[in-house]
Amino acid sequence: MKQVLTGNEAAAIAAKLARVKVISAYPITPQTAIVEKLAEFVANGELDAEFMKVESEHSAMSACIGAAAVGARAFTATSSQGLMLMSEMLYIAAGLRLPIVMANANRALSAPLNIWCDQQDSMAVRDSGWVQLYCEDNQEILDSILQAYRVAEELMLPVMVCFDGYILSHTAEPVDVPEQEEVDDFLPPYRPRHPLDPAMPVTMGPVGVPEYYQEIRYMLHEAVRAARDKIVEVDREYGKRFGRRYGLVECYRSDDAEIILLTLGSLSGTAKDLIDRSRKRGERVGLVRVRAYRPFPREVLVKALEHAKVVAVLEKDISLGWAGALFADVSCALANVEGAPLLMNFICGLGGRDVSPLQIREALRAAARAAEVGEVKRPVRWLGLREKLVGLGI
Amino acid sequence: MIEVRFHGRGGQGAVTAARLLVEAAFLEGKYGQAFPFFGAERRGAPIVAFARIDDKPIRTRTQVYEPSHVVVLDPTLLEVTNVAAGLKAGGIVVVNAKEAPTGLPAGRLAVVDATGIALETLGAPITNTAILGALARATKLVSLDSLVRAVGNYFGDKLAEKNIAAVRVAYERTKLL
Numbered sequence: 184m185k186q187v188l189t190g191n192e193a194a195a196i197a198a199k200l201a202r203v204k205v206i207s208a209y210p211i212t213p214q215t216a217i218v219e220k221l222a223e224f225v226a227n228g229e230l231d232a233e234f235m236k237v238e239s240e241h242s243a244m245s246a247c248i249g250a251a252a253v254g255a256r257a258f259t260a261t262s263s264q265g266l267m268l269m270s271e272m273l274y275i276a277a278g279l280r281l282p283i284v285m286a287n288a289n290r291a292l293s294a295p296l297n298i299w300c301d302q303q304d305s306m307a308v309r310d311s312g313w314v315q316l317y318c319e320d321n322q323e324i325l326d327s328i329l330q331a332y333r334v335a336e337e338l339m340l341p342v343m344v345c346f347d348g349y350i351l352s353h354t355a356e357p358v359d360v361p362e363q364e365e366v367d368d369f370l371p372p373y374r375p376r377h378p379l380d381p382a383m384p385v386t387m388g389p390v391g392v393p394e395y396y397q398e399i400r401y402m403l404h405e406a407v408r409a410a411r412d413k414i415v416e417v418d419r420e421y422g423k424r425f426g427r428r429y430g431l432v433e434c435y436r437s438d439d440a441e442i443i444l445l446t447l448g449s450l451s452g453t454a455k456d457l458i459d460r461s462r463k464r465g466e467r468v469g470l471v472r473v474r475a476y477r478p479f480p481r482e483v484l485v486k487a488l489e490h491a492k493v494v495a496v497l498e499k500d501i502s503l504g505w506a507g508a509l510f511a512d513v514s515c516a517l518a519n520v521e522g523a524p525l526l527m528n529f530i531c532g533l534g535g536r537d538v539s540p541l542q543i544r545e546a547l548r549a550a551a552r553a554a555e556v557g558e559v560k561r562p563v564r565w566l567g568l569r570e571k572l573v574g575l576g577i
Numbered sequence: 578m579i580e581v582r583f584h585g586r587g588g589q590g591a592v593t594a595a596r597l598l599v600e601a602a603f604l605e606g607k608y609g610q611a612f613p614f615f616g617a618e619r620r621g622a623p624i625v626a627f628a629r630i631d632d633k634p635i636r637t638r639t640q641v642y643e644p645s646h647v648v649v650l651d652p653t654l655l656e657v658t659n660v661a662a663g664l665k666a667g668g669i670v671v672v673n674a675k676e677a678p679t680g681l682p683a684g685r686l687a688v689v690d691a692t693g694i695a696l697e698t699l700g701a702p703i704t705n706t707a708i709l710g711a712l713a714r715a716t717k718l719v720s721l722d723s724l725v726r727a728v729g730n731y732f733g734d735k736l737a738e739k740n741i742a743a744v745r746v747a748y749e750r751t752k753l754l
Contacts (some may be wrong), residue, residue: 187600187609298615320636353613355596357603409705452636537640 277312299535437469590705711749
């Protein structure tokens with residue numbers, strides 16, 4: 184049934200529909216409403232789960248690790264500094280191959296303190312062995328969390344479902360909420376392969392000595408890589424049951440495009456509207472949205488991008504002293520591809536700065552100029568930068 | 578696409594007002610999107626919320642710069658904010674005030690004493706549901722009936738009754754200037 188829901192409400196309802204057994208979380212803006220809602224579901228009996236209140240995000244992830252190890256379906260949610268505080272345990276969750284699902288409402292990192300949206304937080308933990316999905320709207324948040332448990336439990340890997348803080352977390356819009364029975368058919372109860380159980384003792388987290396550590400890391404790497412096929416397989420089945428599919432990447436009017444915007448998350452919607460307007464003027468522009476960022480969908484991306492003249496990567500994060508994370512990754516993906524497109528990077532929307540159609544238009548114009556002259560002079564640029572404030576253009 | 582900007586102070590319910598407008602439009606089979614823009618969140622600080630309504634799904638995620646209509650939940654904001662900034666031609670400014678404010682740029686005004694009505698019906702100066710009654714009356718974006726249903730669905734029993742009263746009384750008492 185369709186309801187008007189915020190992104191946070193959609194995430195909480197998805198966790199409830201997934202019949203999670205343990206929720207452990209620590210409040211942080213803009214995520215807090217997710218776990219508040221789940222606490223309410225547990226308190227009023229709508230959800231049969233243990234809600235573990237803890238003193239920090241580090242403990243929240245530790246509790247999820249313990250819960251998943253004994254065979255409970257575990258869920259948490261966080262943002263920003265909370266994710267940073269969790270980061271030590273994120274690597275452990277992945278290394279122990281525990282299928283925890285987490286919602287991350289993307290928020291900027293301190294300092295300066297900032298509660299608003301960008302994607303620096305989840306980018307900072309992209310190498311932790313968690314599968315990362317980035318959502319464009321609230322429907323996708325709900326659908327992705329349900330899909331995430333299937334991917335997680337079939338591969339024994341944790342999955343992070345990322346969505347833009349405020350821009351989605353606090354935006355109310357129509358969301359189709361599936362029936363519990365339909366979700367139960369899609370997502371059977373979690374059956375751990377090797378639960379921590381005194382009746383059948385196993386060791387989890389022993390020392391990985393030099394003779395074994397590298398092989399264990401290789402197997403984790405291969406498992407994350409295998410998530411590419413699993414995400415597609417699960418998404419296909421979800422599509423059959425619920426009528427909605429997302430894939431690893433979404434291609435929007437990009438088949439014959441000379442200029443392609445490459446995006447992550449909610450700014451894709453604004454950009455699609457702009458693409459439509461540009462197409463009406465006869466400009467051959469399109470958009471490719473990366474949904475699965477880890478594992479990185481190299482093959483489909485190369486196929487989606489290789490015919491373009493210029494690919495303009497718009498992203499809300501920066502590897503300081505270098506470039507945006509997605510830009511660096513797509514550059515790597517296109518290395519050794521003959522006739523690969525020129526690449527440009529536009530850093531935008533940091534710390535809640537609104538990414539307006541005007542800014543995206545500016546990126547398209549710069550990309551069009553690069554296409555004309557056939558070269559890129561300044562690959563990394565900042566959109567909407569108030570140049571006088573930083574001592575430029577005086 | 579219709580875009581509405583709400584100006585309020587933290588605690589007056591501007592964010593909920595935007596959401597209830599979208600809920601009412603949703604009940605009429607339309608698509609909607611309601612979202613806040615917070616400063617550093619605190620009670621009493623000026624805040625802005627936005628609502629978009631359309632016949633097709635809404636993808637754009639930027640803030641609203643050229644609103645079709647503007648709603649002002651707190652008359653003291655008129656002194657500190659240019660509430661009519663970017664207002665589209667023919668747009669209506671719906672203001673919570675005892676008397677028609679002066680100094681607003683030329684445009685259509687709708688005035689209602691939402692604070693008085695909120696105190697009368699809710700016993701608290703939370704002006705969001707009253708001002709929505711005025712918005713429905715002035716703009717016809719949603720029907721009074723849909724708004725009453727949306728408010729009824731959103732609030733629990735007792736609060737629903739009082740807030741529906743606020744909507745109805747404000748709908749009656751709104752002055753279109």
